[in-house]
Amino acid sequence: MSDIVYERTSKLNFQASHDHLTGVLNRTELKPALKQAITTCSEDNKLAVIFIDINKFKQLNDEYDHLIGDQVLIETAKRITSSVRAGDDVYRYGGDEFVIITHNIAKYRHINAMITHLLACFDNPFVFEQFTLNISLSIGVALAPDHSLDHQELLKLADQAMYHAKHELKNSYHIYNNHNQED
Numbered sequence: 001m002s003d004i005v006y007e008r009t010s011k012l013n014f015q016a017s018h019d020h021l022t023g024v025l026n027r028t029e030l031k032p033a034l035k036q037a038i039t040t041c042s043e044d045n046k047l048a049v050i051f052i053d054i055n056k057f058k059q060l061n062d063e064y065d066h067l068i069g070d071q072v073l074i075e076t077a078k079r080i081t082s083s084v085r086a087g088d089d090v091y092r093y094g095g096d097e098f099v100i101i102t103h104n105i106a107k108y109r110h111i112n113a114m115i116t117h118l119l120a121c122f123d124n125p126f127v128f129e130q131f132t133l134n135i136s137l138s139i140g141v142a143l144a145p146d147h148s149l150d151h152q153e154l155l156k157l158a159d160q161a162m163y164h165a166k167h168e169l170k171n172s173y174h175i176y177n178n179h180n181q182e183d
Contacts, residue, residue, distance in 0.1 A: 022077035
């Protein structure tokens with residue numbers, strides 16, 4: 001009987017903390033996890049908040065329907081998850097937006113390498129039924145303690161950097177800085 005209760009409790013906990021469509025962590029888990037992660041970061045052990053948006057997702061949904069849109073979200077979550085390290089966390093922030101919390105970053109070049117790898121995961125098109133879709137991302141990054149030690153501010157800065165990337169190339173990223181230039 002206790003095994004059944006444990007299994008049901010585990011299942012309910014998973015459902016409460018994970019996005020029902022993609023299986024990654026949900027937005028409600030982000031704030032407490034980010035607050036906790038900030039407490040352990042330092043100059044030599046940075047924390048990166050990576051804000052990801054699927055380019056032209058609304059148009060894709062309108063053109064192909066929501067079932068294909070859902071498949072794009074599921075495949076996007078899989079590709080993002082497969083590109084991060086085991087200790088990093090992936091969240092569905094809402095709609096077509098995802099957030100990664102990346103721990104233990106020593107240098108900016110490590111973030112650059114990580115995001116280059118992530119973008120490479122989207123080089124191959126998505127294939128669903130009779131559709132072949134090229135999906136691109138816009139990515140913004142903010143770092144703690146460099147840019148802020150406030151969880152809300154870090155998310156806001158990563159979001160701003162993502163919008164900066166959206167105005168660049170089709171598949172690009174931008175690391176926030178006060179001068180609005182890529183580091």
